[in-house]
Amino acid sequence: MDxxxxxxxxxxxxxxxxxxxxxxxxxxxxxxxxxxxxxxxxVMLKRRTDLIPNLVASVKQYMRHEASLLERITSLRNTxxxxxxxxxxxxxxxxxxxxxxxxxxxAMDAYPNLRANDHIQQLQAVLYETEEQISAARRAFNATxxxxxxxxxxxxxxxxxxxxxxxxxxxxxxxxxxxxxxxxGKLFA
Amino acid sequence: MLRPFHAILPELRRELADLERLRAALYQKxxxxxxxVAGSVVIGGALTAMCLWLKWGVVVPFILISAVWTIxxxxxxxxxxxxxxxxxxxxxxxxxxxxxxxxxxxxxAPNRMxxxxxxxxxxxxxxxxxxxxxxDRLEGVIGKTYVQMSELHTEYKTTSKDSKGRKRTTWHTIxxxxxxxxxxxxxxxxxxxxxxxxAERTFGILGRAIQKRSPGGNRLxxxxxxxFEREFVVNATDQIEARYILTPNMMRRMLEVRRKFNAPVTxxxxxxxxxxxxxxxxxxxxxxxxxxxxxxxxxxxYYEQINSCVGIVEALGLNxxxxxxx
Numbered sequence: 001m002d003x004x005x006x007x008x009x010x011x012x013x014x015x016x017x018x019x020x021x022x023x024x025x026x027x028x029x030x031x032x033x034x035x036x037x038x039x040x041x042x043v044m045l046k047r048r049t050d051l052i053p054n055l056v057a058s059v060k061q062y063m064r065h066e067a068s069l070l071e072r073i074t075s076l077r078n079t080x081x082x083x084x085x086x087x088x089x090x091x092x093x094x095x096x097x098x099x100x101x102x103x104x105x106x107a108m109d110a111y112p113n114l115r116a117n118d119h120i121q122q123l124q125a126v127l128y129e130t131e132e133q134i135s136a137a138r139r140a141f142n143a144t145x146x147x148x149x150x151x152x153x154x155x156x157x158x159x160x161x162x163x164x165x166x167x168x169x170x171x172x173x174x175x176x177x178x179x180x181x182x183x184x185g186k187l188f189a
Numbered sequence: 190m191l192r193p194f195h196a197i198l199p200e201l202r203r204e205l206a207d208l209e210r211l212r213a214a215l216y217q218k219x220x221x222x223x224x225x226v227a228g229s230v231v232i233g234g235a236l237t238a239m240c241l242w243l244k245w246g247v248v249v250p251f252i253l254i255s256a257v258w259t260i261x262x263x264x265x266x267x268x269x270x271x272x273x274x275x276x277x278x279x280x281x282x283x284x285x286x287x288x289x290x291x292x293x294x295x296x297x298a299p300n301r302m303x304x305x306x307x308x309x310x311x312x313x314x315x316x317x318x319x320x321x322x323x324x325d326r327l328e329g330v331i332g333k334t335y336v337q338m339s340e341l342h343t344e345y346k347t348t349s350k351d352s353k354g355r356k357r358t359t360w361h362t363i364x365x366x367x368x369x370x371x372x373x374x375x376x377x378x379x380x381x382x383x384x385x386x387x388a389e390r391t392f393g394i395l396g397r398a399i400q401k402r403s404p405g406g407n408r409l410x411x412x413x414x415x416x417f418e419r420e421f422v423v424n425a426t427d428q429i430e431a432r433y434i435l436t437p438n439m440m441r442r443m444l445e446v447r448r449k450f451n452a453p454v455t456x457x458x459x460x461x462x463x464x465x466x467x468x469x470x471x472x473x474x475x476x477x478x479x480x481x482x483x484x485x486x487x488x489x490x491y492y493e494q495i496n497s498c499v500g501i502v503e504a505l506g507l508n509x510x511x512x513x514x515x
Contacts, residue, residue, distance in 0.1 A: 037428075037429075040429055124511075125511055125512060128511045128512050129375070129376075129512040132375075132433060132436070132512060133429070133433055135432075135433075135436070136429050136430070136431075136432035136433035136436075137429050137432075139412075139413065139432045140428045140429045140432050143411060143413075143428070
């Protein structure tokens with residue numbers, strides 16, 4: 001084989017390696033972005049679980065008729081922070097907490113004493129803010145998952161993904177029960 | 190917020206009647222001013238022609254100077270000044286009372302504009318202006334939201350030398366229109382910039398690819414609302430913070446504001462403040478000299494202008510304060 005042919009083969013080989021490396025780095029970069037976004041949700045969820053004991057303790061004395069709802073919230077919160085809970089159990093508990101806290105907010109409207117209590121109003125405001133931030137973190141996470149899943153599914157990244165066993169990731173979704181509209185009538189039945 | 194037009198109008202009837210009398214008198218003065226100008230031109234021209242025909246050339250300069258002097262004084266005192274007086278009185282007696290009835294009483298300053306430091310703080314425009322002008326500033330608290338807004342015209346200059354080496358200065362408009370600063374209802378630390386999306390609307394997917402690769406410190410944020418994505422391009426220092434600000438509800442509201450103004454609106458969210466730039470080719474709150482103030486439809490037009498400006502607070506839900514910021 002003459003020198004120009006060898007040189008051409010080397011150049012093509014190098015170019016191919018560069019393209020492969022670029023594609024690989026893109027897929028890895030997107031996967032890392034998903035992990036990073038997931039950790040942001042984690043931080044926000046932890047903040048919310050830290051707020052719950054304070055909120056429950058503050059409203060308990062006023063909301064004697066809502067004892068079962070408050071117990072459920074406390075139980076879900078404990079599951080979410082328990083070191084023995086699996087990841088699945090933890091995220092199921094976090095998801096169910098969305099709905100339970102929503103019910104609590106509606107129930108609190110029936111207690112005028114709570115509306116006049118500055119400390120509770122402040123807690124509620126912080127909780128709203130935290131839930132809004134969780135929602136934002138969740139949306140950011142889902143955007144990174146979309147980007148990553150597109151890479152795993154679409155050519156030419158799909159070739160790299162299959163060679164390295166990169167799998168699709170699941171979106172962070174709200175549990176079905178929480179997506180249903182709250183029946184206010186049932187709360188006060 | 191702003192009371193209905195039919196509730197405000199009866200309270201202003203007396204002022205409007207006085208203003209209408211003033212307008213009519215000033216309008217007559219303007220008519221006389223134009224007659225003086227026309228008369229000066231005709232008489233000056235006729236006298237000049239006659240003198241030239243009679244070979245009295247030496248008199249012509251005096252005729253021309255007299256004619257020019259009459260035209261100039263008629264122009265300033267009988268045409269320009271009455272208009273200026275009317276504009277001042279219209280804004281003082283009609284616009285200002287309406288502004289004072291909004292919220293805790295908005296302060297209206299017809300000759301003032303948004304503070305230059307707020308314009309700079311918005312981080313919307315480049316370069317820094319060499320000339321900063323504006324008028325019709327409204328400032329105060331609406332509900333729980335502090336606002337400051339005015340018309341602005343900012344320009345930068347470039348200098349060049351012509352073929353004969355003479356220095357030439359050219360002025361270029363950076364922004365001309367309505368500029369609004371409002372206290373946002375959530376706390377945040379970074380910067381999220383929402384600009385009109387020309388690239389995606391013009392070039393589709395290719396446009397979006399171009400945006401992703403655009404230089405600049407802020408990263409592109411892609412959001413879930415397809416209509417919002419078609420209208421706007423979003424760059425932010427923090428992806429999560431951008432979504433914390435731009436909730437699905439907020440995106441819908443921003444689209445509504447854009448539709449209402451029918452102009453390429455820019456929103457800048459920076460350090461818990463909101464800045465909005467609405468480019469406009471018309472002058473707000475400027476009365477038409479020849480239109481009677483008994484024309485309710487005409488007056489309603491100015492009411493709607495004020496309503497559009499201050500209505501942004503409600504349109505974006507800025508008075509909903511449930512996220513820990515008072």
